[in-house]
Amino acid sequence: MYGSTVRSLLVRGMLAGLIAGLLAFAVAYVAGEPPVNGSIAVEEAQAAQEAQEAGGHAGHGAAAPAGGEEEEAVSRPVQSTFGLATGVLVYGVALGGIAALAFSFVLGRVGRFTPRATAALTAAAAFTTVYLVPFLKYPATPPAVGNPDTIGKRTTLFFLMILLSVLLGIAAVIAGRRLAPRLGNWNATLVAAAGFVVVTGIAFAVLPDNDDAIKPGFPAALLWEFRLASLAVQAVLWAAFGLVFGALAQRLLAARPAAAVTPADRTAPSLG
């Protein structure tokens, strides 16, 4: 019986992730594509300039530094629509599934929260640890900015930062729960949150920087616009996921006989 509840939560999590992904795609298309296109224009202008300079010197053919002018396997109109949608939707469904299972773990174990509130907190925690904290150390970079030679190092550091941030978040919740009987819920939460911030700050200081990620001369306003758009995409994704999944989980679990939720909850139709 519990297994089927977990399965039902998982299905709803992936569905909520899909809906959240569609909203995030809309934001990415409207707010994110202009700075992406702007960055590609900067990249092409730089490549053209480099090619011209190289052409002026004897010996260097125009073919040698043609890195910026590579033949595109996928056209820009496809990249900015179907390609973008694929990436955002797969991300939404995959993380929606993981978040639904994280929700299944924490439900009833982190305090007196309804399923809806638990879902909102799970989404907020996922946004913070999976995106926001890694973003503060290794912010998203638009096309043309990264140095291809350091992609391995940057990818490793980015995934390491996500892993570290998620583990620190879990540790903070466990520590908060342990401290709650002694300090009370409010103070235990403050202490756990402060611990998370301090240890995250130490990790920021110790982990290497990505100085080489940004080429000199790249327009600062364009970089800012791109990063704000990236933040908006993720904020919308997780807010939508938390609200949609919370509503679905609340209805599902209110219908479950074992779960005593609020009397105010309407008797929900049985959802399998």
Place this chain on the structure above:
Amino acid sequence: MAEAVVSAAVSTPSVAVPASLPVRAVLPWAFFVGLLALIALYFVGAEQGATSLFAGENVHEWVHDGRHLLGFPCH
């Protein structure tokens, strides 16, 4: 994540703690779905960037814009 510990703000006398689900029931789903989801995220976030399972650039190019805007290092 730590704010998940707050309870006073939300609880009202009518709210009971929802019954938790046994870890035994969640674990198999978590393991299998976690694995599948990580593979999917790898293809969105890193394939044909830092490492390549498939030759060429098509996967990278297809998810290119999403990879940048979702915050992954791309190139």
